[in-house]
Structures are given as structure tokens and as C-alpha cells.
Amino acid sequence: MSWISNTFSSSIGRKIVMAATGLFLCSFLVVHLAGNFQLFKNDGGLAFNAYSEFMSHNTIIRILEIGLVAGFGFHIYEGLTLALKNKAARGTNYVSDHIEQNSPWHARSMAVLGSIVLFFLIVHLYNFFGTLRFGEPIKDSQGNENAYALVVDAFHNPLYVALYVLAQLALLYHLLHGFQSAFQTLGLTHRKYTPAVKLLGIVFSVVVCAGFASMPIYFYFFN
Template sequence: MSWISNTFSSSIGRKIVMAVTGLFLCSFLVVHLVGNLQLFKNDGGLAFNAYSEFMSHNTIIRIMEIGLVLGFGFHIYEGLLLATKNKAARGSKYVSDHIEQNSPWHSRNMAVLGSIVLFFLVVHLYNFFGTLRFGTPLVDAQGNENAYALVVDAFHNIFYVVLYVLAQFALLYHLLHGFQSAFQTLGLNHRKYTPVIKLVGVVFSIVVCAGFAAMPIYFYFFK
């Protein structure tokens, strides 16, 4: 088993862990966005509350949440380690300046962007899941916990709306580099297919982040 520990403690191994967990979290973003689009239904929140109830009490989903938490944990841990090692490996100011001139800003600041997203996630989970599971939530007409009411209330707080939108910009730039980089790390890098992967990554990043950012803006200005 030593070869496994040696592999995943190496720089290449850590990058593979980052790539796999990153793509796994991308799939979570899609599922989460599709579910949250129920917020835009003009039904007083019934569809969103039913979705929230299903996600909160389904045994399979609860088990998958453990995998999700582990995915986030590994991704954050390995990301911080890689950022620290990369910073130390840059060496002289000449090398550092050369790297900065030949790479976009967001690719050099993935740890910063990820930290902003992490801070937002902590606030987000506290606001919604903490209130639903440890508070005394209202119920809707179907008897489901009224998560929709929590969303409406949160998205009428200008500070939370600003934080939410800024976090989506940070996530956008994090994904712009991370999506294509993950495929490259896994060896899926080809002269013919790489431009397609980059295009898909850009479209994916914009659509997902714009979808999430639209929610607080919609509720703050139109609900």
C-alpha cells in the first residue's frame, strides 16, 4: 500500500486528487443548480420546498452528502497544499515575474478564489441548513419545511446578496481555470480536443455561475 500513499502524496498525485474531486464537485453544481431553479416557479415555493424536503430526508441523498463533504475536504486540503508548494517553488523574483507574465490572474490565484467560495459556503450553510435543521421552520401548504421562505428572507438582505454574487464571480474564475486544468491533469489533452474542452469549460462556468447569481438578484429586485 506504500505506493498508493507515495503516489497521492506526490505533486502529481495531489493534482490528480484535485482534478477528480473538482470534476465531482462540478457535477454537484449542476444538480444543485437544477434543483434551485425550482425557485423561479410561480407557485409560492411549493416545488422548491418539495425538492428541499426530498433532498433533506432521502437516505440515498444523505449518504451521498457524506461523499460530497469528503470531496470538498480533499479538494480544499490538496488545493491549499499545492498552492503553498507552488509558491515556495517559484524561487527567485525573476522566475516569479516570468510566471506572472505568462499566466492569467485567476490561474495564479486559485487558492484565493477558492477561499472566497469556501467562506461563502460556510455562511450559506449556516443560513439555510442550520436554520432548517436546528431552528423552528415554518411549513407550507403541503406540510413541507418552508425553505422557500428562508430563501426569500435571505435574498432581501443586501449584504447577503452582495456576498452571494461576489462568490459567484470568484467561482466563475475558479472554474475557468480548474475545469480545463482537470482534464489536462488526467491526461485528456490533445491538439484536436483541448480547444473543445476549453470552450465547454467556459460555457459551463458562465452558465452555472450566472444561474446561481440570478437567484439573489431576482428575489432582491423582483420579489
């Protein structure tokens, strides 16, 4: 089994883990965004509360959460490890430095962008996950935990709205590089299909991040 540990402790192995977990987390973003669009239903939050109740108490979803937490954990750990190794090696390899200087700024700032998203995620989980799982939130007219009320309250806080939008901007640039880079790392490239993958990455990044950012903006200014 030593070849497995050696492979995944190498730079190439770490990049493979980063790519695989990154694409997995992209699928989570799609599911999470689709569920959160229930917020826009004009029903006083009943649909969103029902969705939140299902996600919080369904046994299968709870089991899948373990995989999600593991995905986040591996992605964050490997990302930080690679960033520290790259920082330590910087200045000792002229070719690598030259390539880095000619890459887009967001490609050189993945660790910083990821750290902004991580900080937001911690605050976000504390505000919502912590309250719903360990607090005593009020119930709606259907007897579900009123997660909608928590959202409305949070999205009327200008500091939280600013943090939320900033995090989506950071996530946007993180995805712009990470999405296509993941395909390249996994060897899923071809001169015929790579342009389509790049376009898909741009569309995915913009749509997902704009979708998430639209929620705090809508509730702060229009609700």
C-alpha cells in the same frame, strides 16, 4: 500500500486528486442549480420546498452527502497544500516564475478565489443547512419545511446578496481555469479535442455562475 500514499502525497498526486474532486464538484453544481431553479416557479415556493424536503430526508441522498463532503474536504485540503507549497517554492525557480507571470491572473489566484468561495459556502450552510437540519423552520401548506421562506428572507438582505454575487464571480474565474486544467491534469487532452474542452469550460462556468447569481438578483430587485 506505501506507493499509494507516496503517489498521493506528491505534487502530481495532489493535482490528480484536485482534478478528480473538482470535476466531481462540477457535477454537484449542475444538480444543485437545476434543483434551485424551482425557486422561479410561481407557486409560492411549494415546488422548491418539496425538492428541499426530498433532498433533506431521502436516505440515498443523505448517503451521497458523505461523498460530497469528502469531495469538498479533499479538494480544499489539497488546494491549500499545493498553494502553500507553491508559495514556499516561489522565487527559487526562475522558469516556474516566468511561466506563472505569463499565465492569466485567475490561474495565479486559484487559492484566493477558492477561499472566497469557501467563506461563502460556510455562511451559506450556516444560513440554510443549519436552520433546516437543526432549527425549527415553519411549514408550508403541504407540510414541508418552508425553505423558500428562508431563501426569500436571505435574498432581501443586501449584504448577503452582495456576498452571494461576489462568490459567483470568484467561482466563475475559479472554474474558467480549473475546468480545463482538470482535463489536462488527468491526461484527457488531444490537439483535436482540447479547443472543444476549453469552450465547454467557458460555457459551463458562465452558465452555472450566471444561473446561481440570477437568484439573489431576481429576489432582491423583482420579488
